[in-house]
Amino acid sequence: MRLSKLPLTTFKEIPADAEIASHQLMLRAGLIKRLASGLFTWMPIGLRVLRKVEAIVREEMDKAGAYELLMPAVQPAELWEETNRWERYGPLLLRMHDRHHREFCFGPTHEEVITDIARRELKSYKQLPVTWYQIQTKFRDEIRPRFGLMRAREFIMKDAYSFHLDQESLQTTYDLMAETYQLIFDRLNLPCKSVDADSGEIGGAQSREFHVLADSGEDALAYVENEDFAMNVELAPASAPKGERAAASQDMKKIATPGTKTIDQVCELLAVAPEQTLKTLIIEAEDGGMIGIVLRGDHSLNPVKAEKIEGVRSPLTLATAEQVESVAGTKPGFAGPVGLKLRIIADHSALHRSDFICGANESDQHLTGVNWGRDLPEPESADLRNVIAGDLSPQGGHIAIARGIEVGHIFQLGDKYSTSMDAKVLNQNGREQPMLMGCYGIGVSRIVAAAIEQNHDAKGITWPDPIAPFQVVVLALNSKKSAEVRSSADTLYETLTSAGIEVLYDDRDVRPGVMFADADLLGIPHQIVIGAKALAKGVLEYRQRKSEDNSSDSKEINLDDIESFIGTQIQSKN
Amino acid sequence: MRLSKLPLTTFKEIPADAEIASHQLMLRAGLIKRLASGLFTWMPIGLRVLRKVEAIVREEMDKAGAYELLMPAVQPAELWEETNRWERYGPLLLRMHDRHHREFCFGPTHEEVITDIARRELKSYKQLPVTWYQIQTKFRDEIRPRFGLMRAREFIMKDAYSFHLDQESLQTTYDLMAETYQLIFDRLNLPCKSVDADSGEIGGAQSREFHVLADSGEDALAYVENEDFAMNVELAPASAPKGERAAASQDMKKIATPGTKTIDQVCELLAVAPEQTLKTLIIEAEDGGMIGIVLRGDHSLNPVKAEKIEGVRSPLTLATAEQVESVAGTKPGFAGPVGLKLRIIADHSALHRSDFICGANESDQHLTGVNWGRDLPEPESADLRNVIAGDLSPQGGHIAIARGIEVGHIFQLGDKYSTSMDAKVLNQNGREQPMLMGCYGIGVSRIVAAAIEQNHDAKGITWPDPIAPFQVVVLALNSKKSAEVRSSADTLYETLTSAGIEVLYDDRDVRPGVMFADADLLGIPHQIVIGAKALAKGVLEYRQRKSEDNSSDSKEINLDDIESFIGTQIQSKN
Numbered sequence A, B: 001m002r003l004s005k006l007p008l009t010t011f012k013e014i015p016a017d018a019e020i021a022s023h024q025l026m027l028r029a030g031l032i033k034r035l036a037s038g039l040f041t042w043m044p045i046g047l048r049v050l051r052k053v054e055a056i057v058r059e060e061m062d063k064a065g066a067y068e069l070l071m072p073a074v075q076p077a078e079l080w081e082e083t084n085r086w087e088r089y090g091p092l093l094l095r096m097h098d099r100h101h102r103e104f105c106f107g108p109t110h111e112e113v114i115t116d117i118a119r120r121e122l123k124s125y126k127q128l129p130v131t132w133y134q135i136q137t138k139f140r141d142e143i144r145p146r147f148g149l150m151r152a153r154e155f156i157m158k159d160a161y162s163f164h165l166d167q168e169s170l171q172t173t174y175d176l177m178a179e180t181y182q183l184i185f186d187r188l189n190l191p192c193k194s195v196d197a198d199s200g201e202i203g204g205a206q207s208r209e210f211h212v213l214a215d216s217g218e219d220a221l222a223y224v225e226n227e228d229f230a231m232n233v234e235l236a237p238a239s240a241p242k243g244e245r246a247a248a249s250q251d252m253k254k255i256a257t258p259g260t261k262t263i264d265q266v267c268e269l270l271a272v273a274p275e276q277t278l279k280t281l282i283i284e285a286e287d288g289g290m291i292g293i294v295l296r297g298d299h300s301l302n303p304v305k306a307e308k309i310e311g312v313r314s315p316l317t318l319a320t321a322e323q324v325e326s327v328a329g330t331k332p333g334f335a336g337p338v339g340l341k342l343r344i345i346a347d348h349s350a351l352h353r354s355d356f357i358c359g360a361n362e363s364d365q366h367l368t369g370v371n372w373g374r375d376l377p378e379p380e381s382a383d384l385r386n387v388i389a390g391d392l393s394p395q396g397g398h399i400a401i402a403r404g405i406e407v408g409h410i411f412q413l414g415d416k417y418s419t420s421m422d423a424k425v426l427n428q429n430g431r432e433q434p435m436l437m438g439c440y441g442i443g444v445s446r447i448v449a450a451a452i453e454q455n456h457d458a459k460g461i462t463w464p465d466p467i468a469p470f471q472v473v474v475l476a477l478n479s480k481k482s483a484e485v486r487s488s489a490d491t492l493y494e495t496l497t498s499a500g501i502e503v504l505y506d507d508r509d510v511r512p513g514v515m516f517a518d519a520d521l522l523g524i525p526h527q528i529v530i531g532a533k534a535l536a537k538g539v540l541e542y543r544q545r546k547s548e549d550n551s552s553d554s555k556e557i558n559l560d561d562i563e564s565f566i567g568t569q570i571q572s573k574n
Helices: A021-028 A044-063 A077-082 A111-121 A167-187 A263-270 A303-307 A321-328 A416-420 A444-454 A483-498 A512-522 A532-536 A559-573 B021-028 B044-063 B077-082 B111-121 B167-187 B263-270 B303-307 B321-328 B416-420 B444-454 B483-498 B512-522 B532-536 B559-573
Strands: A032-036 A039-042 A074-076 A094-097 A103-106 A130-139 A154-164 A192-196 A206-213 A219-224 A229-232 A253-256 A278-284 A290-296 A343-347 A356-359 A365-370 A380-382 A400-414 A424-426 A432-434 A436-443 A472-476 A503-506 A526-530 A539-544 A555-558 B032-036 B039-042 B074-076 B094-097 B103-106 B130-139 B154-164 B192-196 B206-213 B219-224 B229-232 B253-256 B278-284 B290-296 B343-347 B356-359 B365-370 B380-382 B400-414 B424-426 B432-434 B436-443 B472-476 B503-506 B526-530 B539-544 B555-558
Touching: A021 A032, A021 A444, A032 B074, A032 B111, A039 A044, A044 A130, A044 A154, A044 A167, A044 A444, A074 A077, A074 B032, A077 A103, A077 A111, A094 B094, A111 A154, A111 A416, A111 A436, A111 B032, A130 A436, A154 A167, A154 A444, A167 A192, A167 A206, A167 A400, A167 A436, A192 A219, A192 A229, A192 A400, A206 A219, A206 A444, A263 A365, A278 A321, A278 A356, A400 A416, A400 A444, A416 A436, A436 A444, A472 A483, A472 A512, A483 A503, A483 A526, A483 A532, A483 A559, A503 A512, A526 A532, A526 A559, A532 A539, A539 A559, A555 A559, B021 B032, B021 B444, B039 B044, B044 B130, B044 B154, B044 B167, B044 B444, B074 B077, B077 B103, B077 B111, B111 B154, B111 B416, B111 B436, B130 B436, B154 B167, B154 B444, B167 B192, B167 B206, B167 B400, B167 B436, B192 B219, B192 B229, B192 B400, B206 B219, B206 B444, B263 B365, B278 B321, B278 B356, B400 B416, B400 B444, B416 B436, B436 B444, B472 B483, B472 B512, B483 B503, B483 B526, B483 B532, B483 B559, B503 B512, B526 B532, B526 B559, B532 B539, B539 B559, B555 B559
Parallel strands: A290 A343, A343 A380, A472 A503, A472 A526, B290 B343, B343 B380, B472 B503, B472 B526
Antiparallel strands: A032 A039, A074 A103, A094 A103, A130 A154, A154 A436, A192 A206, A206 A400, A219 A229, A219 A400, A253 A365, A278 A290, A356 A365, A400 A436, A424 A432, A526 A539, A539 A555, B032 B039, B074 B103, B094 B103, B130 B154, B154 B436, B192 B206, B206 B400, B219 B229, B219 B400, B253 B365, B278 B290, B356 B365, B400 B436, B424 B432, B526 B539, B539 B555
């Protein structure tokens, strides 16, 4: 592609409202344009990346024996009513009605539609198993769309659905899909981790998430090297501390802690470690009352675990400052379990502390030397916290934490949808039996953003070769002043393109500095620079956008050798 | 693809509600499934056809220098309000609002969105011309979706938009797009005709439609062989008859024509040709009154022409029987221009008649020997009718009529959108100037249906090679009974597939009759039949689904020669 023909506007400034690197860089490099909140146009260079991701996903799904189809984006309400999701899905579902006042939604997912197809198409166990997939535009009416494509409202998903006679068959396909996903992320050259996860809204018994690893990832992943332990922190169990709780050795005392608003400030004032303190969070109960949650000062509440406790309101709802004051008689920072007239649930680690420090339910006051059973009743206890690095896994290994961006999620749905929608087949004995289902999603457009989160530097994007919009960028420096530069660059562009190499040819009449900056911003892996001086010596300059040793050194390559040199470079990267 | 693995249900019966061949055959062959009115799922084999059409369209658009992008399906109302189309588009526009009560639509077309991109991206004439396109899902809330994909509500379009500094540049791209479209339909192997057309809702000065020729086509196309005359009948001018009107030779008489409800019945009763009669249609005027339209009995009213006459209500609205009775004093079949107290507009051909027959404005009565100027005033006259075969073109050639299915439409929009949306660039003199626009659509999903309308027989679809879902179908007859058949078929399937040939392998345990019927229904161009008897002779049977001589004869091919034979067959067809 000749850059002189493509209207491409790049920006040096970080766009307002773009909070994360991928969003900033995609806007700066002109890969996407914002149309409205959570709605983006894929501009030509950005679309090339999206299509490459799509192609790899498609190839691996096909190899795994899945059949591609394409369902409508617009779905009738009646199907969603069969599974009770028309109401339950809430405002995330973009609803509309047609000119005849029939209700529809813009599909955020397609379990109902595919189950409707399955119940009409599949009649016998002989037709099973089958896996169908599509790569298609979806819509989720996010309350606060942000982070560009990471949480857009309109987005592109690969969603697959499998149908089975029995659990063994479902497990086989589920395992095959897990392998296929791993292959896909390997081919995309995006280091990834798969973890056990919560099934959430989609439902079902078992699910596994696939995360592209990136420091900016929203999800925390708990894993143990050389152990079969890898879980989203939201699901990872925190082992209860081993051994008996130490006996009380201090008396309970009230001490003034004026102006302390955080655990850290309390610890600094009292010169203690955070794990010696317990914090008390007030949350809403299902019956309209309140519940006190007690955690170690260095631990954080895990909402997914808390929501699973009977009596806790779901979704988890923290009490307002007013509600806290009404039950604890003080501001949130000074609430504590002693004398609190509430149901109290302590995390296992909090229950294991003796001589602890906690809020005194009085403004600017804490209690020290507090002990369960002596100064306040022994509470209920549960696993309520997020695991942290160094925690022990059930098998005894040390847990590490990685940050990830969720780009894939596979689920065993069992008979949840097939039972409510009456999707049955005849089994070997001629009896009707509900099919079992699996579903398997990949966030195709999200992968592009995740790839940038994982692959960028101060100058711009550093695409992995398999999904770079072009393999090579050719920069013709000051070609208006040099007929040799222009003709060598033209020839090279034609030669490489004819050899099947994807080349972005910067033939614009702009300063070399602009060319270099744009090439770095766009992140094409292999750069070839053609300048008059080097050309006089019969050489070109070659540079990798992201070299193994992180140097930005360029190499001189003889003009005659460039085609085979580039061919070798590209081959070694794909 | 092994048919034993793919759940494919085909039907012998013509599905209810499927009125046209393409709709019937796509449902019967399992290429699509209906989800709701005007909404269809593309099943795996159907989707392969769609993707082939997409790929050819994409390749030719890329070759023409257009840049692919992808705009959101969901569009904000504000943009449509800038062009006044939010109201004007009417109920065809599927509207919705998000959780924050902002209004959106599911885009039926993208002029507003692309113009918004252009006004933000394009600042200088140096960036022009540029053509952007996308292949994307659209929605039109048709009042009566029917004919399957031919008039679906959700459908796939290729829509392209070009931006220019001046008319010369617009004309150049418009001509290039016309050539590109012709190339696309040539490559699809779908005989096609391009005709001048009305611009309709989209607007603009000049437009051209591309039609796949098929007897079942909704559109009538007027053309003259060896002349530059090709127009949609809605636009084709009917030349006024040459020469003076013949002098009156008969007296006006009233005669009884009891029970005649049609022109044909009147002609039969009076033993005259239809062109000797004139019919009178009453239509609504813009001011709420009525207008009488007079046409020759063998001609039909052209609504597009009528709507362009000052004072005629648009859209054209025929008077009800009650309205006719109130102005003509009789039922519609007996209305006539003599004594009718209305504005009368006669088509040029009607004005040229003397001694004509028309309704007498009395029940069961007609007038004969009527003459303009003598028996009633000379009326206004205009071109109001559809041309018919044999009419003369302006250059004097004989017009022929073909039936077509509209699959492409290109428009010169001029500054319609760029002016209302303030999309300007700086010209060579540094002055702001609105850009000129062209837009270019292809109905990608519609092409699949149109291809079937053009290519089918009593047994099913007869795909043109370039868009057939598979190139070859291999039928293994009674393979359960013959290990040789099974192993030869398996080997052939593997061999052809490895050679890059797309093979549908019917390895099902079904009767040969079912296999043959499904192969014919699915319309794969090249059939290879492997049966035990032939195999014992070392041969296979080869048959073309649609042979040049329309015979269904099969040839025997030696087992050893089949790969090269098939290779040659395929090559000659692509």
